[in-house]
Amino acid sequence: MLALLRSVWDEPRPPSPPSRDWRDWALVGVLVAVAVLEGVLRPDLPWRAVSVTVTVGLVPTLLWRRTRPLLMVVIVFATTSLAPLLTDGAPLETYTMVYVLVLLYSLFRWGSGREVAVGLTIMIATVSLSLFSGRLTPGDAVGAFAVTFSAVALGGALRYRAGARMRELDQIKLLERERLARDLHDTVAHHISAMAIRAQAGIATSASRPNSATEALHVIEAEAAHALDEMRAMVRLLRRDQPAGPAPVRRITDLEKLASPSPSRSGPSVDVEISDDIGDLPLSVEAAIYRIAQESVTNARRHARHATRIEVRVAADDTSVRLRVSDDGDSGLVRSAGSPGYGLIGMIERADLLGGTCEAGPAPDRGWTVTAVLPRTGAVT
Numbered sequence: 001m002l003a004l005l006r007s008v009w010d011e012p013r014p015p016s017p018p019s020r021d022w023r024d025w026a027l028v029g030v031l032v033a034v035a036v037l038e039g040v041l042r043p044d045l046p047w048r049a050v051s052v053t054v055t056v057g058l059v060p061t062l063l064w065r066r067t068r069p070l071l072m073v074v075i076v077f078a079t080t081s082l083a084p085l086l087t088d089g090a091p092l093e094t095y096t097m098v099y100v101l102v103l104l105y106s107l108f109r110w111g112s113g114r115e116v117a118v119g120l121t122i123m124i125a126t127v128s129l130s131l132f133s134g135r136l137t138p139g140d141a142v143g144a145f146a147v148t149f150s151a152v153a154l155g156g157a158l159r160y161r162a163g164a165r166m167r168e169l170d171q172i173k174l175l176e177r178e179r180l181a182r183d184l185h186d187t188v189a190h191h192i193s194a195m196a197i198r199a200q201a202g203i204a205t206s207a208s209r210p211n212s213a214t215e216a217l218h219v220i221e222a223e224a225a226h227a228l229d230e231m232r233a234m235v236r237l238l239r240r241d242q243p244a245g246p247a248p249v250r251r252i253t254d255l256e257k258l259a260s261p262s263p264s265r266s267g268p269s270v271d272v273e274i275s276d277d278i279g280d281l282p283l284s285v286e287a288a289i290y291r292i293a294q295e296s297v298t299n300a301r302r303h304a305r306h307a308t309r310i311e312v313r314v315a316a317d318d319t320s321v322r323l324r325v326s327d328d329g330d331s332g333l334v335r336s337a338g339s340p341g342y343g344l345i346g347m348i349e350r351a352d353l354l355g356g357t358c359e360a361g362p363a364p365d366r367g368w369t370v371t372a373v374l375p376r377t378g379a380v381t
Contacts, residue, residue: 011113014159015166017066024063031059035096045094047087054083055094062099065106070115073107076100077126084135091135101151108155123148173349195220250290252278252314258297259312268307268327270297275315285374288354289314289323292347296325296360296370299344304329304368320356320376326369347372 039045039052058079061072080100083092107119127144130136136144202216252274259272278286293312300310307329315322344360347370351358356374363369 008113009117011116013112013115014110014162017110020063020066028059028062031062031096031099032056035059035094038094038096042095046090047092050083050086051092051094054079054092055096058097059099062102065103066110069103069107069109069111070119072103073119074122076103077122081126081129089133089135091130101147104148105151105155108152109159169345172345175346195224250294251283251286252281252289254290255293255312255314258294268301268304268310268329270310270312272312273314277316278314278321281316281321281376285321285354285376288350288356288374289321289372291350292358292370292372293323293325295344295347299370300325300327300329300368306330307367316376318376321374323372323374324369326363327367329367344370 035052035055038055039048045051058076061075065072080092080097084090104119104123108116111119127136127141131138131141199216199220255272255274259270293314297310297312300307304310304327307327310325310327313324344358347360348358351372351374354374355377356372358370358372360368360370
């Protein structure tokens with residue numbers, strides 16, 4: 001139990017809270033107008049001037065509810081607790097003060113564990129003081145607790161959901177880094193194997209062909225340079241040991257295995273077109289192009305409604321390699337809604353690690369298009 005309380009106390013603030021924008025200012029303006037209208041139009045409002053003044057004066061606390069949630073809650077509860085000194089003990093009863101629930105929600109959504117604990121203590125102390133002083137009846141206290149708990153529970157639930165999704169995204173990125181690291185590992189193993197074979201051949205033929213040793217050294221030098229480049233890329237990646245053996249390195253030419261000649265019950269046809277200018281590409285780039293295309297084709301087969309054709313196009317120039325995967329299904333509006341899926345996140349992460357870009361979205365006419373551009377050198381960032 002003590003460990004649980006300590007973990008809650010040490011919980012940091014959620015990262016990247018939304019910045020203040022025009023909607024926050026609009027909310028403040030609307031609440032000020034509503035508070036003034038309530039003061040003018042509500043005939044049974046006690047201590048009208050004090051109630052409206054305090055209500056309007058506390059509205060700007062909403063502007064700092066994400067960056068300073070505890071301070072704003074303290075200001076509101078301290079002010080509302082001291083306000084009865086100006087109203088002969090009568091509590092504030094403006095309906096507009098319901099915006100305090102937004103502050104409580106923000107405290108549990110964006111505050112740190114310590115801020116949440118302190119704020120919860122302040123709320124309990126304030127309610128207890130109101131009960132003991134007679135300003136709040138037990139029945140009203142139960143109703144206030146139910147409404148307050150709803151706002152608090154909503155903030156905590158959304159906080160947990162956002163944290164869970166962030167952990168899932170981090171796991172997806174880590175898995176993609178591991179796959180890329182394995183591809184790079186297999187690439188380096190390929191170069192080292194070639195170096196060993198050439199060295200053995202040079203030793204075996206050195207007696208009969210003295211020049212063979214020099215030729216072997218030239219080959220070993222070239223292979224070592226490629227291996228060194230790949231090693232420099234690999235050490236920048238995260239990798240955990242896997243019990244399974246290494247997977248084969250995929251090449252761009254392996255994309256032809258994804259092609260199917262005609263539509264069938266299993267899904268739309270896949271047409272693959274690869275330009276001739278794809279020679280001398282690093283294996284890491286070829287593997288990334290293959291993985292992105294494979295994931296795109298899989299997504300199209302799963303999600304593209306009424307699709308009859310999937311096109312895979314690979315082209316290269318002197319500086320970059322470009323991949324385009326498109327389908328003709330009625331999938332644009334459906335698949336563009338909401339957050340990007342984990343497959344798309346993995347593709348973007350793989351392209352980003354190699355210094356490239358990957359974008360996906362609905363096509364202008366119909367269907368879905370995935371476009372990836374990778375540098376021809378395959379430099380890992």
